[in-house]
Amino acid sequence: MNADTQVSSHYAPSPHGMYLRHFGLRTAPFGITPDPAFFYRGNTRGELLDALLYAVTQGEGIIKLTGEVGSGKTMLCRMLAERLPPQVDVLYLLNPCLEPDEVLHAIAAELGLELDGCRADAVLRALHGELIARHAAGRQVVLLAEEAQAMPGATLEALRLLTNLETASHKLLQIVLFGQPELQHTLDLPQFRQLKERITHSFTVPRLPQALLNDYLACRLAAAGRMAPLVFTPSALRRLAHAAQGIVRRVNILADKALLAAFADDAQEIGARHVRLAIADSPFHRPPWHAGKLVAGALSALMLLLAAALLWQWLMPGQAAVPRTPRPAQPAPSTLLDSKLAESRGWLARQGPQQLVLHITSLPATETAAAEAFLQQAQQAIGLRDLHVFRLPGAASANAAERLDIVYGSFADRASAEAVWARLAPTSPQKILLNDIGSIRTEMKAVTPAQTGRGAP
Structure with missing residues (x-):
């Protein structure tokens, strides 16, 4: 990873500007300013x-x-x-x-x-x-x-x-x-x-019924320049209708956030998961008492920041550290970390060399307990579909230590990656870096089978 791939901490691209081209829009379709160009004659x-x-x-x-x-x-x-x-x-x-x-x-x-x-x-x-x-x-x-x-x-x-x-x-x-x-x-x-x-x-003025919700969304999208219908799945519409309670301002807020979530997933349809993320990230959302800080914290940055912030606290100087567990000489029983390392190698082989990832954090390879806890937290908060872990050599020096790199997503271009980073940046406890698949592959080739205990990827 070199300095050229680092995302400037002073640059925060507009989320709307990022998803407009992705969805074929001229302007943001779900603003809450009463623009007559978006007047809906239905209901x-x-x-x-x-x-x-x-x-x-x-x-x-x-x-x-x-x-x-x-x-x-x-x-x-x-x-x-x-x-x-x-x-x-x-x-x-x-x-x-x-x-x-x-x-x-x-x-x-x-x-x-x-x-x-x-x-x-x-x-x-x-x-x-x-x-x-x-x-x-x-x-x-x-x-x-x-x-x-x-x-x-x-x-x-x-x-x-x-x-x-x-x-x-x-x-x-x-x-x-x-x-x-x-x-x-x-x-x-x-x-x-x-x-x-x-x-x-x-x-x-009546509330907007669920039966007209899709028609309302289509009207706003067409006014914003969308030529073809943008699919909100039936389950997404049900979630959206239940959360908005017929209030069109809420519909706009939730639909806007759902489009951002779908854009981050590089998706062309809005699913229930995207609406769920939007609901939990909205000001009028009140999670049940038993969900508490886990849901609110996880969804503040595309559901990723909770685990990252926790890991950061563990690794900061002066903070109580997780006990360091030396790597055993013999392979330990299968853990979430082991399975994620193996899965990530297969995922890496399927990616194009120019694809980009968000580099979340690195920690010494001996910090298996911290890495395992991080993955457990991430699994509960966001699932592990877009989270990947690689065992990589340290910096080029005689005493370099092996490390575990944790990355997120796969993006075709810098703009797409930066759109996700923009959601992380306001509250992220550390700088988020960009890396490309080709660089990760090159670094992994320097790790010998003896170091990994497994075959090279």
Whole structure:
């Protein structure tokens, strides 16, 4: 292994940028920013948008739309603003925690009025005058208020009073409230009876059912540039649906992480394992109490870092070390280390010389107990399919000691390897290096049958 193959510790490639080409995408398909280019019309979203457009253009009363956190309310808000006719002026009220006077100033600022320092009654008069002028010019003004469930009661009442601004035949200000289900609970209180009576249209964003999950994923992938369907296996869809509970933001987060996991496996379909990794690596995942730190730690870096960090603690100076067990003169009974060494030699013979691996760590060949414990931990956490162990000579010196090298994966190019490394890098306790299959083969040829106790590979 030479210095040229070391991955710079200051270089962290974008995970999305790495998997886009692998899956034939122009852009990341599962971002959580409400981009209208990714609007999904299924599951009544299209009908809701059409209904909102109709209700706003009618210009009567207050409109309310509620839905769970992450259900797609902000996307509908953005789509509504984008699809409204050109004669409609759209105002946004993004901060729900404003007091009544502050709300009046915020709306005035959205209308381009400079009224800092003015009293509330002066602001209200200026708003009325501006809205009348816009109406006379053939303009319609709509206020989109997000997170309305968090508004103080007095602020909701102030918005209701704004709907009193009208001509003989038209409301001067249309208000659309977007909020979580708690908004309806607030409106059901007796003190908000008048506000509730002003609501002429009320809509609810439904959860995404499992039956439409694959259609939703396909829609997002196509919008991101995917030409052919990307297969999510039935078991992957079931896991994803169960974890997301119909919340599209969760679907996006989990699908994005599942694509990263599949990319790391060099897979072209998303399986249950990839979704399982995504679920355990997501902020809303709560593992059962008996899984505890094992699951959370194992999945923080493609399920590999748990065992690597544990081994690092064993090998660091000043830490309690695992007792060193001298290698017996006669072969010991078969262990996980023995079987993995033999399996890895066969795996090595099948790889192309230009394939790359991530070099996880090395330890003296006499540290069989540490290596065995490492493999046991890795087997429990991630399985051993992509983990390989080789017995190699030490550095070229008279006193060089034989060592055990532990590597991960097999990658066709540096970019693919670095994408996996990028997941390990933020929390990895040591530098992760790249090595190629040809170098490992060359080093192994220097190990004689007498050293290994076995035939050369």
